[in-house]
Amino acid sequence: xxxxxxxxxxxxxxxxxxxxxxxxxxxxxxxxxxxxxxxxxxxxxxxxxxxxxxxxxxxxxxxxxxxxxxxxxxxxxxxxxxxxxxxxxxxxxxxxxxxxxxxxxxxxxxxxxxxxxxxxxxxxxxxxxxxxxxxxxxxxxxxxxxxxxxxxxxxxxxxxxxxxxxxxxxxxxxxxxxxxxxxxxxxxxxxxxxxxxxxxxxxxxxxxxxxxxxxxxxxxxxxxxxxxxxxxxxxxxxxxxxxxxxxxxxxxxxxxxxxxxxxxxxxxxxxxxxxxxxxxxxxxxxxxxxxxxxxxxxxxxxxxxxxxxxxxxxxxxxxxxxxxxxxxxxxxxxxxxxxxxxxxxxxxxxxxxxxxxxxxxxxxxxxxxxxxxxxxxxx
Numbered sequence: 603x604x605x606x607x608x609x610x611x612x613x614x615x616x617x618x619x620x621x622x623x624x625x626x627x628x629x630x631x632x633x634x635x636x637x638x639x640x641x642x643x644x645x646x647x648x649x650x651x652x653x654x655x656x657x658x659x660x661x662x663x664x665x666x667x668x669x670x671x672x673x674x675x676x677x678x679x680x681x682x683x684x685x686x687x688x689x690x691x692x693x694x695x696x697x698x699x700x701x702x703x704x705x706x707x708x709x710x711x712x713x714x715x716x717x718x719x720x721x722x723x724x725x726x727x728x729x730x731x732x733x734x735x736x737x738x739x740x741x742x743x744x745x746x747x748x749x750x751x752x753x754x755x756x757x758x759x760x761x762x763x764x765x766x767x768x769x770x771x772x773x774x775x776x777x778x779x780x781x782x783x784x785x786x787x788x789x790x791x792x793x794x795x796x797x798x799x800x801x802x803x804x805x806x807x808x809x810x811x812x813x814x815x816x817x818x819x820x821x822x823x824x825x826x827x828x829x830x831x832x833x834x835x836x837x838x839x840x841x842x843x844x845x846x847x848x849x850x851x852x853x854x855x856x857x858x859x860x861x862x863x864x865x866x867x868x869x870x871x872x873x874x875x876x877x878x879x880x881x882x883x884x885x886x887x888x889x890x891x892x893x894x895x896x897x898x899x900x901x902x903x904x905x906x907x908x909x910x911x912x913x914x915x916x917x918x919x920x921x922x923x924x925x926x927x928x929x930x931x932x933x934x935x936x937x938x939x940x941x942x943x944x945x946x947x948x949x950x951x952x953x954x955x956x957x958x959x960x961x962x963x964x965x966x967x968x969x970x971x972x973x974x975x976x977x978x979x980x981x
Contacts, residue, residue: 620654621651621652621653621654621714621715621980622653622654622655622656622711622712622713622714622715623648623653623654623655623656623713623714623715623716623717623980624655624656624657624658624708624711624713624715624716624717625641625644625645625655625656625657625658625659625717625719626658626659626704626716626717626718626719626722627641627657627658627659627719628659628660628677628719628721628722629641629659629660630642630645630657630659630660630662636826636907636908636909637719637721637751637752639884639908640751640795640796640908641657641659641719643796643797643798643969644796644976645657647796647969647972647973647976648973648976649671651973651977653671654671655671655672656671656672656673656674656711656713657671657672657673657674658674658676658677658704658707659673659674659675659676659677660675660676660677660678660679661675661676661677661678661679662675662679674707676700676703676704676707677697677700678693678696678697678700694725694727697727698727698728698729701722701727701728701729701732702728702732704732704733704736705732705735705736705739708736708740709739712741713744714743714744714745714980715744715745715746715747715980716736716740716744716745716746716747717747717749717980718733718746718747718748718749718766719749719751720748720749720750720751720755720759720763721751721752721754721755723755723756723759723762723763724752724754724755724756724759730759730762733746733762733765734762734765737765737766745767745768745980746765746766746767747766747767747768747769747770747979747980748763748766748768748769748770749769749770749772750763750769750770750771750772750776750779750780751770751772751776751795751905752776752903752904752905753775753776753779753903753904753905753925754831754903755779755783757779757782757783758783759783760779760780760782760783760784760785761783761784761785763780763783763785763789764784764785764786764789766789767789768789768790768791768979769785769789769790769791770790770791770792770793770979771790771791771792771793772792772793772794772795772905772906773792773794773795773905773906773926773927773928774792774926774927774928775905775925775926775927776905777790777792791975791979793972793975793976793979794906794966794967794972795905795906795908795911795967795972796967796968796969796972796973797911797912797915797964797967797968797969798915798968798969799915799968800888800912800915800916801916802888802889802892802916803889804892806885806889807889807892807893808893810886810889810890810893811889811890811893814855814877814879815877816853816855816877816893819851819852819853820851820852820853820895820954821852821853821854821855821877821893821894821895822841822845822852822853822854822855822894822895822896822897822898822950822954823855823856823857823890823891823893823894823896823897823898824837824854824855824856824857824858824897824898824899824909825856825857825858825882825887825890825891825897825909825912826858826899826901826908826909827858827859827861828856828858828859828860828861828862828867828871828878829860829861829862830862830864830867831901831903832899832900832901832903833900833901833902834856834862834867835864835866835867835870836900836941836943836946837854837898837900838854838867838870838871838873838876839870839943840900840943840946840947840950841854841873841875841876841947841950842870842873842874842876843943843947844943844944844946844947844948845947845950845951846873846874846875848947848951849951849954850875852875852895852954853875853876853877854875854876854877855877855878855879855890855894856871856876856877856878856879857878857879857880857881857882857886857887857890858881859881860878887909887912888912888916891909891912891913891916891918892916892918894918894919895919895954895957896918896919896920896921896950896953896954897909897910897913897918897919897920897921898920898921898938898950899921899922899923900921900923900924900938900946901923902923902924902925902941903925904923904925904926905926906926906928906929907922907923907926910922910923910929911964911967914960914962914964915964915967917959918959919953919954919957919958919959920936920959920960921936921937921938921949921950921953922936922937922938922960923937923938924937924938924939928962929962932960932961932962932963933960933961933962935960936953936958936960
């Protein structure tokens with residue numbers, strides 16, 4: 603697989619031979635998004651194992667090159683598209699029809715394991731029924747594994763995961779969600795989100811900041827979807843009403859797909875010292891993090907938060923999202939628990955002035971450690 607980020611291969615000591623795995627995920631592209639980065643890193647790691655890998659996902663705009671495996675663009679392309687109600691409804695109806703092909707594809711591939719991203723269960727549709735049929739038809743030694751990497755899974759859908767051989771929880775709050783939904787704890791395996799060691803080129807950082815007009819300006823940086831569920835309205839309100847008046851020289855820089863039509867949010871994106879730079883590739887995201895005076899994520903709906911992990915890996919001053927036990931355990935002073943804009947603004951200004959960096963055991967997310975856990979569960 604062609605990688606957009608180069609790093610040392612940590613996987614050489616854990617080689618699988620003649621082992622076939624299918625990953626079913628709605629998204630693999632849009633390198634600035636958490637889900638896409640998660641599955642890209644996972645797929646890259648499994649490929650380094652010598653696994654015969656088949657990915658079933660959205661239609662690709664660019665050719666996907668596999669050294670050992672196949673990419674099936676079964677679902678409509680969704681990455682980077684603005685909301686359009688009629689088009690989105692038609693596309694989702696078509697995607698549900700495509701689900702009907704999954705049992706026969708899986709049977710034909712004769713894989714040893716099937717790894718399913720559970721965001722398919724987040725919306726109404728026929729996916730639960732299709733997967734029930736696929737699992738009923740599975741071969742005797744074949745494993746079906748549900749991979750739960752966000753907390754937006756409705757509790758009423760958790761019951762459908764009991765038919766899987768095992769269920770991966772990528773964080774403690776996800777594990778608690780599954781237990782609350784009635785899933786047997788013995789089925790749940792905790793495997794952290796992979797986060798590789800990353801570094802940036804200082805010259806490339808400087809060049810990007812110059813290109814964006816940020817080279818002489820301190821800024822707060824947010825990377826992720828621009829939509830209400832990510833608390834973008836709260837971030838924009840906090841900055842424009844309470845941070846900017848006290849810190850007039852600092853900017854708020856946002857990168858990511860706009861997934862809202864909310865006029866309040868769209869208007870606030872045009873505010874003084876608010877700088878929306880569009881969706882950026884992952885290299886640009888990391889360079890923008892490296893140049894920021896503060897990275898921030900206020901979303902209350904994160905399992906753990908890809909952008910937060912990347913900021914921690916880069917050792918940047920960072921304010922972390924609420925409701926995440928791992929962050930509360932290791933760096934509680936950097937968690938934004940309040941929903942009051944004025945209180946959040948005070949925390950932002952205090953962190954900017956002190957420039958302290960959270961201490962978090964990022965090494966538990968290293969791919970070489972995570973892949974060992976996948977080694978166990980896939981076998």
